[in-house]
Amino acid sequence: xxxxxxxxxxxxxxxxxLLFVIIYFAASLAHLAFWQRSLPFREQLQxxxxxxxxxxxxxxxxxxxxxxxxxxxxxxFRKTAPVSLSIVGVGFLFTLAAGLFLGVMSAVYKNSFFxxxxxxxxxxxxxxxxxxxxxxxxVMFAWTLGWLPGMYPVxxxxxxxxxxxxxxxxxxxxxxxxxxxxxxxxxxxxxxxxIEQNTSDALLLAKAKGLSMRRALFKHSLPLSFLPILRExxxxxxxxxxxxxxxxxxxxxxxxxxxxxHSVYMNVMDSGTFNIDPPVVVIVSLFYAAxxxxxxxxxxxxxxxxxxxxxxxxKK
Numbered sequence: 001x002x003x004x005x006x007x008x009x010x011x012x013x014x015x016x017x018l019l020f021v022i023i024y025f026a027a028s029l030a031h032l033a034f035w036q037r038s039l040p041f042r043e044q045l046q047x048x049x050x051x052x053x054x055x056x057x058x059x060x061x062x063x064x065x066x067x068x069x070x071x072x073x074x075x076x077f078r079k080t081a082p083v084s085l086s087i088v089g090v091g092f093l094f095t096l097a098a099g100l101f102l103g104v105m106s107a108v109y110k111n112s113f114f115x116x117x118x119x120x121x122x123x124x125x126x127x128x129x130x131x132x133x134x135x136x137x138x139v140m141f142a143w144t145l146g147w148l149p150g151m152y153p154v155x156x157x158x159x160x161x162x163x164x165x166x167x168x169x170x171x172x173x174x175x176x177x178x179x180x181x182x183x184x185x186x187x188x189x190x191x192x193x194x195i196e197q198n199t200s201d202a203l204l205l206a207k208a209k210g211l212s213m214r215r216a217l218f219k220h221s222l223p224l225s226f227l228p229i230l231r232e233x234x235x236x237x238x239x240x241x242x243x244x245x246x247x248x249x250x251x252x253x254x255x256x257x258x259x260x261x262h263s264v265y266m267n268v269m270d271s272g273t274f275n276i277d278p279p280v281v282v283i284v285s286l287f288y289a290a291x292x293x294x295x296x297x298x299x300x301x302x303x304x305x306x307x308x309x310x311x312x313x314x315k316k
Contacts, residue, residue: 008300012293016286023285027278073279076259081287084255087171088244091178092237098183103190104222110195119191122184131246134177138251141173148172151252174247181243182236189232193225234296241288260284 106118128136142150152170248257263280 099186
């Protein structure tokens with residue numbers, strides 16, 4: 001297991017470095033293509049190559065204009081990353097818990113009225129994208145009922161960070177909007193896998209010999225159901241990461257998505273124009289790439305924990 005983890009970590013480092021080079025040249029060339037359209041592509045590529053050291057200096061020490069004050073790129077990243085991580089993390093944990101509960105209950109009470117209600121609700125949730133959910137929740141619970149803030153609560157620079165209770169209230173709408181579709185799809189996956197395991201010949205024979213329903217569910221059905229579902233968890237996490245961009249921008253969350261949005265698009269005299277900022281684009285892209293690589297590694301390691309028969313070394 002230790003050898004497998006070391007090899008995977010080395011591969012993650014290699015992939016991360018390759019992504020760093022690719023994203024840098026893509027962002028730098030896009031920036032040059034917009035501001036220096038007359039230059040041939042070969043000269044733009046040479047400028048990008050020669051400016052790599054300057055880019056690293058801008059990445060770690062370059063300053064940005066952020067809401068009337070100047071900050072380095074890394075300072076802004078350290079302020080915005082926890083906000084985005086908290087929303088995606090809470091939404092991901094809520095998705096796992098709610099999807100597991102709804103899927104198991106729907107499978108246990110298969111073909112009952114309760115099962116039909118859950119299936120209908122999850123189908124409805126899965127049919128509407130996250131950016132429409134956040135707008136609908138804002139209209140209903142913020143602007144109409146006034147129960148929740150219409151935008152994420154952001155204090156002025158001289159007032160500091162909002163209190164924890166204010167931040168939690170501000171997370172309700174984006175977390176719910178971000179979780180509806182993943183909860184629905186995860187519940188449907190759990191339901192199908194648990195029903196398949198409950199109707200397998202081995203489990204039916206065990207039940208005939210006196211195995212209780214609770215023990216059959218928690219000792220056999222759920223662990224076996226998680227093996228095929230685990231490979232979908234990274235996809236679900238990636239889906240939530242990308243949808244968080246739209247949700248955060250729509251709800252004005254002061255996270256990485258809004259920072260990234262303003263680094264590639266700016267308003268100029270009541271109109272918009274692209275203004276690609278390579279350091280911001282690179283650090284945000286690498287941040288999400290690192291999250292996806294780490295999540296994939298965690299899921300791969302989980303196979304051996306759920307089923308000890310799986311050899312992570314790939315040997316017989």
